Structure formats: structure tokens, C-alpha cells
Amino acid sequence: GQSLEQPSEVTAVEGAIVQINCTYQTSGFYGLSWYQQHDGGAPTFLSYNGLDGLEETGRFSSFLSRSDSYGYLLLQELQMKDSASYFCAVPSGYSTLTFGKGTMLLVSP
């Protein structure tokens, strides 16, 4: 089966950089995804890493090391609107995802 570990909560101030780590155990690896969820809302896709290395999308970057079963999401120039929960996820089977329990990011002024 699959399991993912990520911190339950991270705090930071506006303008700062924060890194949310994720370690995983999975049988048959097909990539690591990240999702953002604001309170009361639906999760939305942020990024996908199928290969080792860094993927950058604007202020957000995601990194994967398959040999270490480890990835992280990096958020730069933090804004108040980035306060949300962030989930890492790995595929389970052909087309569905197993999610970590989520990291709540609190951005303060």
C-alpha cells in the first residue's frame, strides 16, 4: 500500500519562503503531486513531479528525489492568500491518488 508523511502545520510570515516536506512509501512509483485546499473549498492541483528534480510554476516549486522517497513543495514570496492546507499525493492504482494528511500553512502579516 501507500503511505505519506508530511508535517501537520507550518507557520511563516508574509514575504518569507517556506518548504513543506513529504516522504512516501509506495509500491510502484508513478510520481508525486501537490494539492492546495483553502478552508471549506475543494482541493486544487498545484504540481506534479514524475522525475527527479525541481519543477517551477511561478512562486511555487516542487522537488522530487525518487532514491530518497522524498519531495517538497517550496512557496516563495508568501502572501496571506497562501494560508491553506497542502497535500502531497501518490498514485494508487491506475488513476486515483492516495493523499497525505495535509499540512496547514498559516501565513501571518
Place this chain on the structure above:
Amino acid sequence: EAQVTQNPRYLITVTGKKLTVTCSQNMNHEYMSWYRQDPGLGLRQIYYSMNVEVTDKGDVPEGYKVSRKEKRNFPLILESPSPNQTSLYFCASTQGISSPLHFGNGTRLTVT
């Protein structure tokens, strides 16, 4: 607009009264799934479907049924709801394993 539509958004019911939460997607995705979200437990998969008439259990399928008679629709059925099924439910669809999962807006279910 590409979207996954769930209904209802909120539902309060009593123990044992059968209910159905509908889910529809307009992106022609083959793959659909249901998740429940509970505080501290994250998103847990209930059932998923790889195509019409093809469904399989996820991690927490007990007490739920699904059907996939048409590609666009994937309803979640609670034949006899119980209070431990009080949760926030999300339907999702995707093109495949490395593609984004598109979520509906969620259904907040309370079973008393």
C-alpha cells in the same frame, strides 16, 4: 467550463435513510473517484471507477455503494447512513495517472 458538479452541497439526514450524492463531469474523463475528508485524517478514497461499469473499492468503502452507468456520472449511494459517515465528501475525475485530479465543490453530510 470544465468542471465536476456535485449535489447537494449540504445534506442533513437521519440514521438509516437512504441517500444519493450525485457527481457529474463534463471533461470526458474515464477515471472518477470519491473521497471523504475528516479532520486530522486527510482525504481518504472510498471508491473509484476506471470506466463505465468498472468500479473498485478504495481505502474506506464500507457502508457505501457506487455505480457508473454513464461516463459522465458517478453517484455515491449510502443505503443506510450512520453517524460515523458524517463527513465532507468530494468527487473527482481525471484523464489519468499523471494528470491533475479535478474535484467537485464537496458535499457536507451530517447524519444524526
